[in-house]
Amino acid sequence: MTLTERLRVYTDRFRAEWLGNPRAELLAGLVVALALIPEAIAFSIIAGVDPRVGLYASFSIAVITAIVGGRPGMISAATAATAVLFVTLVRDHGLEYLLAATVLAGLIQIAIGSLKLAFVMKFVSRSVMTGFVNALAILIFMAQIPELVGVPMVTYGLVAAGLAIIYGLPYLTTAVPSPLIAIVLLTGVVWFTGTDVRTIDDIGALPDSLPVFLIPDIPLTFETLQIILPVSLAVAIVGLLESLMTASIVDELTDTTSNKNRECVGQGVANTATGFIGGMGGCAMIGQSIINVKSGGRARLSSFSAGVILLFLILVLGDFVRNIPMAALVAVMIMVSVGTFSWSSVKNLAVHPVSSSAVMVTVVAIVVVTHNLAYGVLAGVLLSGVFFAAKIAQIFRVRSELSADGRSRRYIVEGQMFYASVEDFLAAFDYREALDEVILDVSGAHIWDISSVAAVDMVVLKFRREGARVDLVGMNEASETIVDRLGEHHKPGALDKLTAGH
Template identity: 30%
Template structure:
């Protein structure tokens, strides 16, 4: 993985040829066909008009391919942040969504410029599976109304309230839309087993749209639900941005930027493994940022690199960003010239498409496996999952990260061991001392060893262990040979120990301090306080210094 801020397109064009161009065009056309129903369905489920999903796929898809750090990434609207988008639209309208999308784009550019591309991927897996599964369940819940053709008007946003309404409105089910949705879902499940080249979503749309049109079935379509669909491409415009709106929308913008970073970089990693390439993570984030700003200016939604579309691109021969550009141009052609056909697509079919998306992203097998993981990971997994479903994604990720951090600190504290060393212990270094010297030193010197990271989680443990010392001693040696890192709290604990030693006329010696901890204690002035002679790089030096102090030399 490279961190260079150079678009991948500039690199691949050096060796580009006609044969690859043909493959990229074919892959781009196929991916556009896959992206069409997804873009429309995600837009409708997010509370905006269908063409806004197409604007997003066209504009964001174009810029992600043009400027991105991956050879094969395909960008567009994603189910991952559909829940966040819906809540923003419900609370702040379409203008609020455009501002949020632009803010998310700015944050993504900052992520890239600050070179956070490699850091963002270090998100604990239980959190990723937890919120992904939670989003999948939420998406599935949002499709019940259209799949069963229920005339319910506005559906509550809350998960429990939504399902209460569904169960109370069971008599509202219309069997014709349900049959169309069921046929579409059956095709989505069965078709890939018959033919993997032609997208199942395309077949399901063609079959169900033809059934509704030719048989004149009483089924809601995109055209009947959205009568004022535009087939023209919008001019860019800047929404009315105020400081109060920025303060309100910054939180969902950060959530979208985080999710966008996570999904796009995971997609890039997956695609690297499939084509034997290396993406440029920070350039990818900058491109995602530019794409989201452009999407917001053209009236679109948030966008990211999508794993499913990227994999489809690879499997159909796409190997350069040209495939992504072709995908965007194809969708633009459909918007401008084929919108009358798009209006005929049944809403139940789009619901079936998203139900299939929710199933694929649910990762239920991995969810089940993680339930057998250590209890701390299970707590993080279930907390993130239920908070995503019952409350919101921002809270779920925040709590998940805080929980993970605390549990990590607990694990590191458990790993860090503080133990006293007696002069008659089995220790290779102590074997170097003769028995007479050991006996003489045993009454005058105490030796303690810290094993593991010495940080704020282990500082109290250290002080408690030291306070349990019995009897007076002239020298206290703290061996730090197995301490790879030290933090400010641990340094403070050593300071407190030094003060206690001074009050009891005991000399504190730090032995075998590694380079990283030594830099820290020197920078904060602890070496000067203890005395340079009392900070030893080797154990024999520490013993020699102790002998001087107890006058045994």
């Protein structure tokens, strides 16, 4: 390949990954930036810090992950999932410890990505993913309820008008994202009519200066590490969990793939840098990512511009942003909630296996009750593991064939041998049968763990104790390796140990 051809390949790759459709990317970034402002302020309040901490974080994380992250078009910023983890730390030790914990969380994420541990996402089942999405949709909707309770009646009219624009405008034109039009029109109506409704200015003050580099003012002692490490670990793990699941969802929405290990590193770099400019930790946001994708954002430019426009809006156009009615943003977030929820999963409850439906419902219930996505996903993964083990154990069986002279019996083991199938395996043998030879044929089985190795040892040694010769045949290479390494029946004195034990 010539130098010119290489340059053309790199140029095409850059355009596809970074620019996409520049006009659509920039408009999507604007919509996302407007939606980020109230959420960043709200998450700051949740964590117990000044609104600028969340706003600076959203700017920094969005820009940095756009550059070094592994999923183009995904939006990362300050989030509720990480904000709730800082509450106790801020209350007991103050803002500086939050910043230090954010830096350390980022370093942990960089280590996880560098060690290529993102593969653990493979163990998150489809049912868990669906439960995660549905729970998040419900949480997004629930977060809008305070803006709809005890408010002037005109607020409901504004929300209804916003939804009508959001869902109706695409039938006329898709040149401009309908959520952006809804925000601009409703803001104009409220401003020109002087309608007294709740605005962004009522949530908290916007910053009026650029963020500056600073080192958290904390003592560099082992005691400090003990204080921030548990929080940093929680933020790192929860942040990566939500980010990787969001990346998978964006993969599906855009029919593209992403580099999950690079995303881990990107999230870590973003959090580390954010902690040094006075921002709180964050991660990917499924709601904002869906807004971005539905508004036409596919490339890195959309997420990069979202962060830059966010900073521009709060510093230069602060007077306009302060007057955006919350009703307009509520309409946008309701659209996100409705679009995020997997409505087909409700219909599929009667069709899918009970175990899959139970996992999905469990994830939703735990997340909605605890408002913690990590708890729900962890419970779902564990429950999926239990159901999978039970299902695999059910297809395990042992059958036997007696020789013509009645002196030899071949036991044929089929299926997966692991801790859940050990009981059925041990119950399949008659040790009192007078045999000269027992053949244990495992050619149709796979021996997975120490529990199944111990069970094989027990069967072989018990038959030997009864005077029968035992041949273990048909092991595949992996089974033979684990049996040779962990088994006891082929070692000197193994029968004596069994006899002594009984």
